[in-house]
Amino acid sequence: MSYLEIDPPSRVLMGPGPSIVPPRVYRALMMPTVGHMDPTYFKTMDAVQGMLREVFITKNELTLLISGTGMSGMETALANLLECGEELIVCNGGVFSGRMPEIGRRCGATVREVKIPWGRAAQIEEIEKALKEKPAKVVALVHGETSTGVMQGNLAVIAKLCHAHGALLLVDTVASLGGTDFQTDAWDIDVVYSGSQKCLGVPPGVAPITFGKRAEEAIAKRKSKVQSWYFDMTLVRDYWNEKRVYHHTGPVNMTNAMHEGLRLIVEEGLSARVARHAKMARAFHAGAEAMGMKLFVQNPAERCPTLTTVLVPDGADDVLTRKTLLEQHNLEIGGGLGDLKGKAWRVGLMGEGARPNNVLLFLSAIAGILKKQGCKIDSGAGIDAAGAVINS
């Protein structure tokens, strides 16, 4: 059998990630591979750590890349903090927070869930109730829930609450870091991880993570070893720090790509980047609503700017719409996950995707497709509303 060279299309990536990769990141990705113990690679690793600290807004020493995708960040965070029989509280309101109890249980933890209705953020009182009921070692939640489009606010208050009850706060920022305001140190979050392929604008394959002092102490006090050798931070750390103890072969080219993705963020300035994502989300939400579409997340304050769940309008064909967007416009959005399967679309405005042209392209492309399906769509109102925000 013969295999042809790949020739992937240039997609307009507006799904839940991966997002559009900037040319400079591709260029870094294809720079020559050097050894994982090469002095020049160590310099790249140091710079990546420095820039990750800027993006996480933290001074945490234990800040590095996990050699796996975003989900490996979730597993690393939970597996390092939890030992057999320890208590984990998960604020579960979507597919991704819904994976935390499963992974926690596989780490041997006893898991309790604060169930959040899909489309809503967790209420502080509910977390407090769970903590008062019984102490927990870790409280875990997702900042930007990619399945529902909800962003959890009040993280500083939740962190304070957790610490008052002796618990660590673990936060998933896979869909939000680099695209929304997130302040690890100021909000006093103990463990935060993300993924390379969303608002950081790098292909999928590495997961940034940071551990604060409390979390480091918790790891130091473990009675048993971390069940995963590959994700054991006590081992991975000594490859990233000045000891340079070989643990596994670092994903050199992906690390180089992350280096360039982070450089782009530092150049743009984190606050300008966050403002850009917020503005593009406002333009998109205004345009979609003016056009006659409905957003799944009711409370505007709880909407994650980087990922919007749009309800599939009455009379529209979910699969056909996405297929037409992909085939006719080379434009990818995500289908609904879990309870939202067939009921919502997931539209990402992440990294390079969060640009005016993408907002307008999506709105104008889907308007035509939905009109053809007989849906009532006011394309002019939508484009005008989005344009007004873009040009504000």
Added chain:
Amino acid sequence: MSYLEIDPPSRVLMGPGPSIVPPRVYRALMMPTVGHMDPTYFKTMDAVQGMLREVFITKNELTLLISGTGMSGMETALANLLECGEELIVCNGGVFSGRMPEIGRRCGATVREVKIPWGRAAQIEEIEKALKEKPAKVVALVHGETSTGVMQGNLAVIAKLCHAHGALLLVDTVASLGGTDFQTDAWDIDVVYSGSQKCLGVPPGVAPITFGKRAEEAIAKRKSKVQSWYFDMTLVRDYWNEKRVYHHTGPVNMTNAMHEGLRLIVEEGLSARVARHAKMARAFHAGAEAMGMKLFVQNPAERCPTLTTVLVPDGADDVLTRKTLLEQHNLEIGGGLGDLKGKAWRVGLMGEGARPNNVLLFLSAIAGILKKQGCKIDSGAGIDAAGAVINS
């Protein structure tokens, strides 16, 4: 703080991996990122699976890429096969086989070790003795031990022995697959994994793995879930097969790079490629010995062609020699690991590295460095001996 663009040197990578990446692989690596659920990406995944089967020489359905480096392949293999309290026998004769007991214990297994003197292969009688002493669920060994340069032979015989005792055979081919003869089905090996960055000639970051029928049945019969969610083959499998159930975001660009690396192997032909590696190893060994250097592995039949351990000659400075090779010749080799630290060099002839020019470059470069340090080196004899094999 400002961060400069990376500008990595073009190293001649002759260490234990990563190896030299061919231009076509870089080109595939920087092709546009598409979504992990894009129909064009599914085609790439299918082709990667097809070519992996050709390289593993297997019909195993469960053949795919793990989204992590070679060590994640080791963890995946052990974690999926072993449950708490089950027996694992490890043939331990180097740093990498020496990691298997540790990872096995973290999976809850009871581990027994067949200790192999460094520089030797495991004896079948010893494995038989261990199996007769007490049955085991899994016997694990390393095919090409990157720390010692030993290649384990007689794998078909060992597999037969394991199966006669009801054990599964798990083999690490991180340093050997694509560079030496390895036949998963003909030798009846149950689980085999490798890494992208050695004889497969792709940057580090993904780990090919294959599970045979017996191993699949063992996974199906597990009483407990695999402790790692990220590496759980029952979940990863359904993303790679026709079900296409989303599990984690596949490392799209690294998968594309692997696709091209595998295409290069299929084009060259696996047996021609294996013969090339064998010939380059013969040329290198002949040259090094004629020059007056000594190889660590005494028995030529037990030498792994892709990775050679050369003893640091009397009077030579290990670190200075490697530093000079890197700085003056842009040439990377590996230092000794574990017991061989400071005592041996690890020279890889892997993938694109296994070419006549690299053999001659290394021999002539190190000859000058060692002569300057006062070592007795016959460069002419070395170059002649290597040349004779190259031109044979």
